[in-house]
Amino acid sequence: MCAKTFKGGIHPHDYKHFTNHKAIEKFPAPEKLYIPLIQHIGRPAVPIVKVGDEVKKGQKIADASGFVSIPMHSPVSGKVIKIGPYPHPTGTIQQVIEIENDGKNEWISELQDDEQYFLLSSEKMKERIQKAGICGMGGAGFPTHVKLSPPENRPIDTVILNGVECEPYLTSDHRLMLEHPEEIIAGLRIIMKILDAKRGYIGIELNKKNAITIFKQMLRDQKNINVVPCMLRYPQGAEKQLIYAITKRKVPAGGLPMDVGIVVQNVGTAFAIYEALRYHKPLIERITTISGEIVNEPKNIKVPIGTPLSQLLEFCGGTSEEICKIISGGPMMGFALPDLEAPATKTTSGFVFMGDKEVVDTTEAPCIRCGRCVDACPMNLLPTFIADKVKNGQYEEAMKLGVLDCIECGSCAYVCPSHIQLVQWIKIGKLEVNKLKSQDK
Numbered sequence: 431m432c433a434k435t436f437k438g439g440i441h442p443h444d445y446k447h448f449t450n451h452k453a454i455e456k457f458p459a460p461e462k463l464y465i466p467l468i469q470h471i472g473r474p475a476v477p478i479v480k481v482g483d484e485v486k487k488g489q490k491i492a493d494a495s496g497f498v499s500i501p502m503h504s505p506v507s508g509k510v511i512k513i514g515p516y517p518h519p520t521g522t523i524q525q526v527i528e529i530e531n532d533g534k535n536e537w538i539s540e541l542q543d544d545e546q547y548f549l550l551s552s553e554k555m556k557e558r559i560q561k562a563g564i565c566g567m568g569g570a571g572f573p574t575h576v577k578l579s580p581p582e583n584r585p586i587d588t589v590i591l592n593g594v595e596c597e598p599y600l601t602s603d604h605r606l607m608l609e610h611p612e613e614i615i616a617g618l619r620i621i622m623k624i625l626d627a628k629r630g631y632i633g634i635e636l637n638k639k640n641a642i643t644i645f646k647q648m649l650r651d652q653k654n655i656n657v658v659p660c661m662l663r664y665p666q667g668a669e670k671q672l673i674y675a676i677t678k679r680k681v682p683a684g685g686l687p688m689d690v691g692i693v694v695q696n697v698g699t700a701f702a703i704y705e706a707l708r709y710h711k712p713l714i715e716r717i718t719t720i721s722g723e724i725v726n727e728p729k730n731i732k733v734p735i736g737t738p739l740s741q742l743l744e745f746c747g748g749t750s751e752e753i754c755k756i757i758s759g760g761p762m763m764g765f766a767l768p769d770l771e772a773p774a775t776k777t778t779s780g781f782v783f784m785g786d787k788e789v790v791d792t793t794e795a796p797c798i799r800c801g802r803c804v805d806a807c808p809m810n811l812l813p814t815f816i817a818d819k820v821k822n823g824q825y826e827e828a829m830k831l832g833v834l835d836c837i838e839c840g841s842c843a844y845v846c847p848s849h850i851q852l853v854q855w856i857k858i859g860k861l862e863v864n865k866l867k868s869q870d871k
């Protein structure tokens with residue numbers, strides 16, 4: 431198998447063995463759900479229900495507040511009991527709609543099978559996607575209807591489905607590819623139709639050979655869709671790295687994939703797009719991985735959006751020892767959480783639990799100028815110099831060094847022998863540079 435890859439990056443242990451062989455299990459909807467109004471990049475949704483309202487499963491409960499925003503829907507039938515602040519899986523506090531599940535599982539009436547969905551016009555397809563509240567499910571959360579609406583001067587000839595899942599521990603995309611390949615391919619065809627793209631690729635890392643085999647078999651007679659095995663290298667799943675690995679096209683600094691005629695979507699997003707088009711189904715559940723050495727029964731679970739982490743951990747039999755660290759998402763790009771209250775959202779690909787032995791000492795030491803962070807950076811940046819400039823408040827200098835091009839992959843911090851919190855400094859630098867830029871406008 432001739433595998434593709436990119437320059438830079440690292441090889442962290444993938445820890446996927448905890449769950450990559452475990453079929454997706456369905457989580458019974460909890461008694462209470464907490465639906466955040468912000469689960470995506472863009473403006474938060476605005477509630478259209480009030481406390482005391484009865485809702486049905488799949489009913490819209492919050493509306494998009496602009497083009498770069500998405501609506502939210504109830505994953506259960508029940509009653510709205512609170513609208514207010516609640517912990518969010520990004521480690522922040524956000525507004526949520528709290529719903530008490532009545533256990534009746536009553537769907538809205540609009541849900542119906544539309545076997546003729548592929549005959550819809552591109553605009554009607556996008557409308558249905560927008561109505562379903564779909565955003566990028568690989569973690570970024572960009573509203574999908576926006577990504578599928580490039581300006582006219584940016585024609586798209588290629589769609590790449592991202593099935594790389596390079597973050598350690600996470601296996602939700604892997605299991606989805608094994609268990610729902612037809613729906614994922616149908617989702618890819620919808621995206622290609624909307625964008626009038628002639629070529630499709632599905633990029634999958636070599637540690638998912640069974641998924642590669644399935645897709646190759648299913649697409650063996652298709653000339654315009656290829657399955658591309660990718661080498662094991664983090665962050666292979668980052669958009670720019672995946673685009674380069676598959677097409678050798680380079681997205682310019684500060685640019686977007688559409689600048690080189692490409693749109694990238696996660697395999698989970700393709701699945702959600704298919705369900706929205708075929709069944710009018712809003713995005714109210716997703717597959718998420720609960721994993722870690724100390725989790726008694728690590729699993730891949732189909733989770734109603736808004737389910738608190740505490741209940742997911744309980745479903746996995748709890749932990750065998752005291753939890754030292756909880757990470758929402760993978761350990762490379764995820765967020766540390768203080769407790770088990772946060773709910774799963776549309777972008778929650780997994781939660782990882784670590785005990786005493788897995789949490790390494792990260793006391794910072796001085797930089798020894800070894801250059802490992804530079805070698806590891808997939809964006810060809812100089813992380814140590816950028817971090818220095820930010821520490822000294824020299825934000826314009828940090829901007830000249832390309833701080834805004836950092837994709838926050840964490841590779842530099844991972845290899846740093848001095849445990850310097852490079853990504854944290856770079857994130858601060860990005861915030862400050864963006865502030866400077868907005869003052870200049």
Ligand code: SF4
Binds near residue numbers: 807
């Ligand atoms: S500087 Fe940014 S892009 Fe480069 S390795 Fe560090 S986190 Fe990744």
Ligand code: SF4
Binds near residue numbers: 797
């Ligand atoms: S890897 Fe760490 S110690 Fe080495 S140059 Fe980069 S910041 Fe300095």
